[in-house]
Amino acid sequence: MRRYVLRRVAIMPLLLLGIVTMVFAVTRLTPANPLVTIVGERNLGNRVVVDAAKRRWGLDRSVPVQYERYVANLTRGDLGTSFRTRQSVGRDLSDRLPATLELTLAALVFGLVSGVGLGIVAARRRDGWIDHLSRLFALVGSSMPAFWAGLLLLYVFYSRLGWLPGPGRLDPRAVTPLRRTGFYTVDSLLAGDWNTFWASVRHLAMPAFVLGWGITGIVSRLTRASLLDELGADYVRTARAMGISERRVVAGHALPNALLPTITIAGFSFAFLITGAVLVETVFSWNGVGSYAVDAARSLDYPAIMGVSLLGGIAFLLTNLLTDLTYALIDPRIRLS
Amino acid sequence: MRAGRARSVRILSGIVAAGLLAAACGGGKSGSSGNNVSAQQALIIARSMDINSLDPQRAYCDTCQIYLTAVYETLLGLDPKDNKTLVPRLATKWSSNSAQTEFTFTLNPKAKFADGKPVTSADVKFSWERLKGLAGSASYLASGIASIATPDARTVVATMTQPNSAFLAQVNASYMGVVEQSVAEAKGATTAAATDKAEKWFLANSAGSGPFTLASYKSGQEVRLKRNAAYWGTKAAFPEVVMKQTADAVTQRQQLEQGAVDIAMQLSTDVAKNMNAKNVTVRKVPSFNYVYLALSPGVKGGEALTPDVRKAIRLALDYKGLLDVTVGGAGRSQPSPIPNGFLGTDGLAPPARDVAQAKRLLAQAGVTKLSLSATYPTLNVYGVDFSTAMQKVQTDLKAVGIELKLNPVEISVWASKIGTDGIPVTALYFAPDHTDPSQYVQYFGLMPGSQWQTWTKAPARPQENQLLNQAFAAKSVNERGALYKQLAQAMMDDGVIIPLVNPDLYLAARSDIKGMHYSACCNLDLSQLSRG
Numbered sequence: 019m020r021r022y023v024l025r026r027v028a029i030m031p032l033l034l035l036g037i038v039t040m041v042f043a044v045t046r047l048t049p050a051n052p053l054v055t056i057v058g059e060r061n062l063g064n065r066v067v068v069d070a071a072k073r074r075w076g077l078d079r080s081v082p083v084q085y086e087r088y089v090a091n092l093t094r095g096d097l098g099t100s101f102r103t104r105q106s107v108g109r110d111l112s113d114r115l116p117a118t119l120e121l122t123l124a125a126l127v128f129g130l131v132s133g134v135g136l137g138i139v140a141a142r143r144r145d146g147w148i149d150h151l152s153r154l155f156a157l158v159g160s161s162m163p164a165f166w167a168g169l170l171l172l173y174v175f176y177s178r179l180g181w182l183p184g185p186g187r188l189d190p191r192a193v194t195p196l197r198r199t200g201f202y203t204v205d206s207l208l209a210g211d212w213n214t215f216w217a218s219v220r221h222l223a224m225p226a227f228v229l230g231w232g233i234t235g236i237v238s239r240l241t242r243a244s245l246l247d248e249l250g251a252d253y254v255r256t257a258r259a260m261g262i263s264e265r266r267v268v269a270g271h272a273l274p275n276a277l278l279p280t281i282t283i284a285g286f287s288f289a290f291l292i293t294g295a296v297l298v299e300t301v302f303s304w305n306g307v308g309s310y311a312v313d314a315a316r317s318l319d320y321p322a323i324m325g326v327s328l329l330g331g332i333a334f335l336l337t338n339l340l341t342d343l344t345y346a347l348i349d350p351r352i353r354l355s
Numbered sequence: 356m357r358a359g360r361a362r363s364v365r366i367l368s369g370i371v372a373a374g375l376l377a378a379a380c381g382g383g384k385s386g387s388s389g390n391n392v393s394a395q396q397a398l399i400i401a402r403s404m405d406i407n408s409l410d411p412q413r414a415y416c417d418t419c420q421i422y423l424t425a426v427y428e429t430l431l432g433l434d435p436k437d438n439k440t441l442v443p444r445l446a447t448k449w450s451s452n453s454a455q456t457e458f459t460f461t462l463n464p465k466a467k468f469a470d471g472k473p474v475t476s477a478d479v480k481f482s483w484e485r486l487k488g489l490a491g492s493a494s495y496l497a498s499g500i501a502s503i504a505t506p507d508a509r510t511v512v513a514t515m516t517q518p519n520s521a522f523l524a525q526v527n528a529s530y531m532g533v534v535e536q537s538v539a540e541a542k543g544a545t546t547a548a549a550t551d552k553a554e555k556w557f558l559a560n561s562a563g564s565g566p567f568t569l570a571s572y573k574s575g576q577e578v579r580l581k582r583n584a585a586y587w588g589t590k591a592a593f594p595e596v597v598m599k600q601t602a603d604a605v606t607q608r609q610q611l612e613q614g615a616v617d618i619a620m621q622l623s624t625d626v627a628k629n630m631n632a633k634n635v636t637v638r639k640v641p642s643f644n645y646v647y648l649a650l651s652p653g654v655k656g657g658e659a660l661t662p663d664v665r666k667a668i669r670l671a672l673d674y675k676g677l678l679d680v681t682v683g684g685a686g687r688s689q690p691s692p693i694p695n696g697f698l699g700t701d702g703l704a705p706p707a708r709d710v711a712q713a714k715r716l717l718a719q720a721g722v723t724k725l726s727l728s729a730t731y732p733t734l735n736v737y738g739v740d741f742s743t744a745m746q747k748v749q750t751d752l753k754a755v756g757i758e759l760k761l762n763p764v765e766i767s768v769w770a771s772k773i774g775t776d777g778i779p780v781t782a783l784y785f786a787p788d789h790t791d792p793s794q795y796v797q798y799f800g801l802m803p804g805s806q807w808q809t810w811t812k813a814p815a816r817p818q819e820n821q822l823l824n825q826a827f828a829a830k831s832v833n834e835r836g837a838l839y840k841q842l843a844q845a846m847m848d849d850g851v852i853i854p855l856v857n858p859d860l861y862l863a864a865r866s867d868i869k870g871m872h873y874s875a876c877c878n879l880d881l882s883q884l885s886r887g
């Protein structure tokens with residue numbers, strides 16, 4: 019297993035170089051002008067301003083030279099400086115990553131727990147009203163666009179009913195907790211600030227629900243189907259014949275086997291959540307990597323686009339590796355080589 | 356069973372490790388909890404922020420105007436009551452020679468920076484030379500300065516490369532603010548683009564003499580200002596001001612209604628009209644911002660846009676209808692590229708629709724069937740959605756037999772296209788940097804090499820350049836006004852720039868907020884605001 023992991027890790031730089039090369043080529047081939055972000059549309063015809071901006075940002079050099087410099091800087095851990103924020107992309111990403119991770123992890127936990135729970139209930143009450151209801155919930159969750167669900171929930175629960183707070187990670191007047199992890203929930207707990215903790219949880223509720231809803235749908239349907247298969251298997255019949263209680267049969271025997279495909283889905287779900295976060299962060303003014311990616315793409319902020327792509331690539335590669343490893347841990351029949 | 360538990364423990368360990376990894380990503384920087392100002396005392400502004408820098412000589416955006424005005428003072432200010440009269444700020448006196456080539460300013464001896472050091476003429480010289488030398492987006496304001504003399508610590512003499520009666524107005528632009536030279540230089544600031552290294556320092560610090568200093572900045576999240584305790588003038592009422600990133604108008608309104616923020620000033624008409632909270636005051640004021648249509652007769656696909664056809668297009672547009680569909684009627688039609696209220700615009704006939712005359716002009720020009728392509732950026736500025744505006748233009752032109760194909764694109768794609776092939780029909784917006792009409796003539800006039808002469812490839816009109824030079828050298832306001840009126844008329848006759856909508860601005864605030872004014876140079880002066 020160690021050799022397998024080392025081989026997977028060793029190949030990652032090559033894969034990342036491929037991602038960098040491809041994204042670099044695509045951004046440079048796009049018929050668009052990033053100078054509008056740097057100097058503004060009003061100065062596009064001002065030769066002095068445009069020339070100075072090109073020199074400053076290295077855009078006066080040929081594309082191969084720009085690529086060579088970017089890769090050379092990358093090997094030193096320098097992701098460049100954002101055209102838009104004027105800060106290093108590395109710092110921008112580390113500032114925003116905790117917000118995205120906090121949201122996606124909350125969504126993942128919600129999606130998995132509620133999905134597995136609904137799946138179990140639906141399997142045990144097959145074709146009952148709760149099965150149909152969970153199917154409807156799953157269908158709506160997986161088919162409704164996240165941005166639409168977000169706007170709808172904001173309108174109902176924030177604007178009309180006032181039950182939940184509006185966009186942002188905290189209220190505008192709230193003071194952000196002392197930063198230790200960047201997770202507001204964790205940082206406020208570490209500071210012993212229960213009010214801020216509760217406020218951050220409340221702010222997390224709607225975006226995490228919207229983001230995790232799709233996962234709930236997929237996981238619940240998958241869990242239901244797998245569990246029904248397992249409940250019909252010989253070993254379950256044997257267990258029942260031995261007089262083991264139904265709860266133990268389901269929780270102790272059938273469910274662990276039924277969850278194998280769910281674990282695979284959980285890995286892919288993380289990737290799904292990261293991409294889904296782009297829209298949800300925009301709707302909920304969540305200052306994470308997703309909204310950073312949207313702004314970077316809209317303004318053709320080359321260094322920021324490269325940085326986000328690289329981060330996304332690393333996240334996908336690590337998630338895939340982690341999924342494979344988890345699969346092997348759960349199912350001893352699987353051998354990694 | 357044991358093995359199962361062990362596996363569970365390993366999975367849990369993995370999750371915990373992932374959490375720790377995330378924690379490690381978080382770093383160890385402190386948040387804003389270090390301030391001891393209660394949140395209720397602070398002024399909170401909800402804003403869709405477009406900040407591209409906080410370096411006073413590199414920044415160039417609407418939010419930057421607010422920030423720079425609060426932190427870096429200019430020599431002259433603008434009276435908020437009329438948006439025209441120059442008032443003292445760092446300078447107590449100012450004068451110019453009769454040729455409008457030399458401007459002398461006397462600094463207030465009381466003026467000092469936030470660290471207590473006096474504001475000197477050397478600081479002014481450094482700031483203006485840095486603005487010009489860095490060649491940032493606002494550098495055009497200082498590009499006409501040939502030299503700056505500092506005969507003593509309180510006197511600044513700026514000599515222009517040519518007469519420039521607009522200079523005093525340019526001096527009140529927030530981008531002409533003064534930075535403390537010794538502090539800036541210690542942090543890597545120079546007057547040359549190749550050697551200057553101070554921009555990153557300015558993202559977390561400030562070195563100005565204004566009523567506020569920068570407390571912290573979190574890109575995409577908030578700008579936090581604290582009152583300059585050592586301010587030499589009347590101190591600001593608020594101990595702290597926070598501009599919070601709030602992307603859309605609906606959220607701004609909701610937060611204002613619920614008291615989560617004190618001010619929102621980017622509300623569209625439909626959003627502002629639905630405001631029904633008791634403790635909120637909404638005021639509608641005229642702005643100098645506008646959205647315009649641009650016709651490029653010299654580019655591929657625009658060959659049919661002869662002067663008569665351009666005039667026909669101008670007559671075909673339903674200006675009132677445009678106001679109604681874009682901003683619910685909350686705004687004005689604007690005859691010339693120099694906006695209503697600026698020098699030279701009094702008495703200009705407002706644009707009016709005349710479909711019959713438009714058709715006659717098209718017939719005269721031999722145009723029976725005309726198809727044009729409009730490529731425009733997918734923007735929503737000042738409450739005007741460009742797609743909505745262009746759809747209305749499309750409908751209006753159809754009534755006179757012109758087919759307009761709409762092609763909305765991202766602004767970066769638009770920028771690439773207009774800078775290479777050119778675009779026959781497009782739309783864009785403009786907001787002033789200062790109060791002199793010259794900025795419009797230099798940008799929109801068909802003077803050789805001007806921005807829109809280059810983009811439209813329309814034949815150059817050197818006579819506009821002559822008129823502008825006369826205006827720059829004019830000695831009286833009346834003389835300048837007459838010249839700018841001629842220029843406004845000339846630009847209307849050029850017919851390449853057709854203003855579509857001059858939207859009003861909604862100033863929405865909690866009812867206890869006082870002193871809120873829209874400023875032509877500075878957007879919003881935070882030092883004028885108070886609660887009570």
